[in-house]
Amino acid sequence: MKLDLKIQPLDSWIKKTAEPLLIAGPCSAETEEQLVATAHLLAKTGKVSALRAGIWKPRTRPGEFEGIGSIGLQWLKRAKEETGLPTAVEVATAKHVEEALASGVDILWVGARSTVNPFTVQEIADALQGADVPVMVKNPVNPDLSLWIGALERINRAGITKLAAIHRGFSSFEKSAFRNEPMWDLAINLKTHAPELPIINDPSHITGNRDLISYVAQKALDMDMQGLMIESHIDPSVAWTDAAQQVTPAALSELMSHLTLRKPEIKSADFNDKLSQLRNQIDKIDDLVIQKLAERMQIVQKIGEYKKDNNITILQVNRWDEILQKRTAYGKALKLDSSFTEKLLELIHSESIRRQTEIMNKDAAVAENLTHA
């Protein structure tokens, strides 16, 4: 389903100084000197198109540094005057929006902890009514695509058409090398729903670790994301917040120079001929896969009827386990990744169960309808 968003292209609201688009700056504005000095070094790299800095910081526990507050807006103004870099801040309340707009901040973003809350997002959207400012919406903390979409829609309905999404990863129960799981599928899903919506990747928050930033940044570019937002501090070792994920402007410049830029498409007739030949082969195979899946489901239906007539449970763990073991081993022999084969089979099995449940409940549903009639 395509979303009904009115979006202006990214180029209409941010002037790229280099490819890929890079928004950089400290996690938090700490002092005027720290912010302005960082901004100068970032501007000097020639690779940064906008300066970010958190001045209102949502913290998990009270008593932690909650951002320098409104005074930081003056520092951002000075950084912009001296470097020419447009500025970006996070807003979480109507008051933040008003103050940021009044002091000439160029780009606003809605943070992950705000995106989860429709009341907060609506308050921000209401405060944005009539403003011609670009807004970027971070994914919610929890992996819920509808919340992300809902927040984008609310901001868009307030008349904000200079809109982008920021992919900063999701909280997960499972421990991994990342601070926030990228769950790329969710970002890809958003892109499928709204192909014209620019998505900017935030490898700093995904990794929580400066050593992993380039890996995630490269993957984001390979996923055709439109830019990167990376935290940079003049001296990360003394940063007041998120020290482990910040890089110096020099390290950032070095990191960017090692990224490979790939295009979503090219005009070469040769390349496109070869690509469409290969895609034709894929189309034929996909048709077969779907056809075979449909045939499999017909048999599942028959088994369902048979089980019903004989009062046999839907779930047959031993049979299911046998399928899982044998097909995964077969897939492995054919060079398929085992976890891919397992996921595919699990999806098929849950559809089998759904269908057989429908069959089992058919008469029950009729009976229930009759008693309610």
Ligand SMILES: O=C(O)C(=O)C[C@]1(C(=O)O)C=C[C@@H](O)C=C1
């Ligand atoms: O073999 C069965 O009993 C089936 O109903 C088929 C099937 C399957 O999809 O392969 C479905 C459910 C069972 O748990 C096991 C296997």
